[in-house]
Amino acid sequence: MDPSNLPAFQDDGAIKPITCVEMHTAGEPTRILWSGFPKLTGTLMEQRAQAKAQSDEFRRLLMLEPRGHYDMYGAILCAETELVAAGKADIGVLFTHNEGFSTMCGHATIALGRFLVDVGESVFPRRGQLKYDSASGTTHLNLHVPCGLVEVTVPTLPTGKSDPSQPVSFVSVPSFATATSLEVQLPETHRWPELKGRTSVTADFAYGGAYYCLISAEELGFPKGLGEVELQEMDNATRLLKEVISSNPDLAYLTRDIVTGEQGYLYSIMITDMRLGHVNAAEGTAAFRAQQRSDSEETGLCFFANQQIDRSPTGGCVAARVALAHVKGTLSTGGKRIYNSLVTRAHKPLSGFVGSVANSEQGRPWVKVRVEGYAYYTGYHNFVVEKEDGLGVDGFSVKDIAM
Incomplete structure (x- = not known):
């Protein structure tokens, strides 16, 4: 036209x-x-x-x-x-x-x-x-x-x-961990079927500009990991887990700045799978590792805000995950790791984010992380709004209406 x-x-x-x-x-x-x-x-x-x-x-x-x-x-x-x-x-x-x-x-x-x-x-x-x-x-x-x-x-x-x-x-x-391998008790009202009777889960917590809870798919109750995603069930599990953490005042320290003491809030639950890299590992990942000199690779599924799903590997959470890996000793200064989302894992032409420690000092409780990725137009x-438009300057969500 x-x-x-x-x-x-x-x-x-x-x-x-x-x-x-x-x-x-x-x-x-x-x-x-x-x-x-x-x-x-x-x-x-x-x-x-x-x-x-x-x-x-x-x-x-x-x-x-x-x-x-x-x-x-x-x-x-x-x-x-x-x-x-x-x-x-x-x-x-x-x-x-x-x-x-x-x-x-x-x-x-x-x-x-x-x-x-x-x-x-x-x-x-x-x-x-x-x-x-x-x-x-x-x-x-x-x-x-x-x-x-x-x-x-x-x-x-x-x-x-x-x-x-x-x-x-x-x-x-500055990015940092606030807890590693923490056992989170789940009240009966907030236990999902995939737990199969368990009353708690173990998770890590870290900050990369926002606060994240990081939990493996297996620990969340999904033994097949992110290789066979059960999206609706994972949505339910992460929503319940986030409610438990956010509503418990004894867990407020998990979202408190370890340097300034400023209180924040839990932004996201990130489900991780350390076993999964790019789905075309024999082709795409080998070349990508050679190009980026990456030492390791993993995949994650991020639920943030009001259960919004991030299509990308989540840059803020990559910073949090690198800081966590640094604390755990699984990623050294200078080492690089590729972080995939479900989308970058599934599509050969797409690259995951590469995370690495950019700056750290002995005895300092935080690190600065470098995150690399590609963006495209x-x-x-x-956009316009006509005065006759019944929605006006508002908008709606079918998901929220249905709930």
């Missing part, structure tokens, strides 16, 4: 145009808002509070149906924050999902790295100030996210645009 034949939507008070670029990282979407969101002011956390209290209908409009779906993910650019003003960050961002706003998102950070290198100053005012390293052919930027400052490195072509054939990487905020959207 000729675009000139389409209706000319204008902002006449009845229609609110919102412009987004669409990307995916290992299959997980990132809807990046660059115009049309109400102006936010103050520190990044104050902007987050404003967005939640005053403009949450915009999040629902863009994340939920009919413009999104239950597992949509978004990023709101914040050109001015306190770290930008101090010269420590180049731009800020807020992350959105089906339930609200998250503190960190690795897959979106990888996508944003490419996007922010590719756009002009009308979208990214400090684009011209980014540092280009001619020796490595990369551009560096500092991204202010709700959990802190993330350092992003973007392979860049001679044209000044990002290079999609090379992985974007970021160095996380999928399109652009100019």
Whole structure:
């Protein structure tokens, strides 16, 4: 269809145009808002509070149906924050999902790295100030996210645009474990059938910008692991486990910063399977390991926010898992591990995320983790809302209606 034949939507008070670029990282979407969101002011956390209290209908409009779906993910650019003003960050961002706003998102950070290198100053005012390293052919930027400052490195072509054939990487905020091999008691109301009479499970807990509970598929009650996924049953099990942990005040330390003492919340349950790598191990994985000099590989299934499923290996959780592996002594400084999702494991052309310890010091309880992955553009959207639309600036979820 000729675009000139389409209706000319204008902002006449009845229609609110919102412009987004669409990307995916290992299959997980990132809807990046660059115009049309109400102006936010103050520190990044104050902007987050404003967005939640005053403009949450915009999040629902863009994340939920009919413009999104239950597992949509978004990023709101914040050109001015306190770290930008101090010269420590180049731009800020807020992350959105089906339930609200998250503190960190690795897959979106990888996508944003490419996007922010590719756009002009009308979208990214400090684009011209980014540092280009001619020796490595990369551009560096500092991204202010709700959990802190993330350092992003973007392979860049001679044209000044990002290079999609090379992985974007970021160095996380300080990441750490809060508990290893912890036995979690389950009340009778929160035991799922696959436990077969067990009254507790053993899990690990770690932070990578958000707090994660990591539990093997077998320990969760699924002896076939992630090779034969029972999605509905795993959804139920992780939901019940998350409720048990989040509602028990004696377990609050699992989501408390070991350095600052700041109290957080459990963002996600990650089901792990250390036995599984890429499904085409004889072909894709061998070549990928050689390219990335990876020492090991594993697969995970992440349920986060309101039981949203991450299609990617989950960058924040890769940081948490590397920190956990470092504590356990299963991944040394300098060692690399490939982390797969169900999507990257199943599709030969896709690469998992590569995690490694970027910085550690003896006696320090945390490490900084480097996460590498690929992001790609999928399109652009100019969303509108007509005043006659019964959903208005809201959105809905069939799953929530059905429940």
